[in-house]
Amino acid sequence: MRYAVLITGPAGAGKSTFSSSFITHLSASKRTGHLVNLDPAADPARFEYEPVIDIKDLISLEDVMGELGYGPNGGLVYCFEYLLQNMDWLEEELGGYEDDYLIFDCPGRAGGDVYRQILIDFSPGQIELYTHHPFLPTLVQNLQRMGIRTCAVYLIESQFMEDKYKFFSGVLSAMSAMVNLEIPWINIMSKMDLVTRNADDPSGGARNGLRNRRNLARYLDPDPLLLATTQGEPEAPNPRFHALNQAIVQLIEDHPLVSFLPLDLTNSDSLETVISHIDYTMQYGEDEEPKEPHDLDEGDFQDLE
């Protein structure tokens, strides 16, 4: 059996960093993970592991922009359409790798590393890629056709919790991407080290407005009522959006599809927990007894509650 884990999420969420930590952690446990780069604009200098499969060997955004005159967004869509038309290339590249994890590092925004300098993180970033474009569903269908067991991980970064509107827009994007992809799915709140660090540093905590430290559980298991209260907010919300917010509250109450596993890469137990959830979701090693994911150590985030 081959296993594919698609690492998705908005721009800058920490997908590439998580992908390489994942590989490092697997190899420390005498297992093997291979990086598959799906970002046609990735800067090779930023890879900690050399990808075994690289979309840039098929097509690069630079060439598409240079030779076909596309801009970064159209160029990215072009690259993916080209990949979908060349599934035989991917299929050949994906030969072998029995019992290993293939970790697909997906791009978060058009241009990826190349445009990091130019495009500031506008929070959800190039999210249309996962919600509006049939790219991932088609890719997943192909992986399944090839007999590869596939799951998706969706990361949003902990800074999203500093702004509840940004946070809920992340929750809705996760939901939308999930319902588009009918495969096992894990949502992750990345960069939890920033929350922990700010919690230890009163000035940092205050600066970042992490009042929600106390509310952490209400973010990891999104409580739509956070949207319904305006207490402590500097500005009254625009009443025009009241009905919309109410509808979102109702939607999340009726369909509590999204909850987040916290990921703190500075804590190997946290990474281990996330990986054990991925193993469980994938039923990794189907001949063995399926393992229950080990629970988050109560102590891990206790100080944050």
Ligand SMILES: Nc1nc2c(ncn2[C@@H]2O[C@H](COP(=O)(O)OP(=O)(O)OP(=O)(O)O)[C@@H](O)[C@H]2O)c(=O)[nH]1
């Ligand atoms: N503090 C902290 N920073 C992180 C963590 N993970 C990633 N970062 C930083 O966040 C930035 C973006 O990380 P990437 O891993 O490149 O994010 P990405 O999701 O692959 O970004 P795109 O591919 O451009 O969408 C980099 O500056 C990382 O150093 C983390 O766990 N903690």
Ligand SMILES: [Mg+2]
């Ligand atoms: Mg990346």
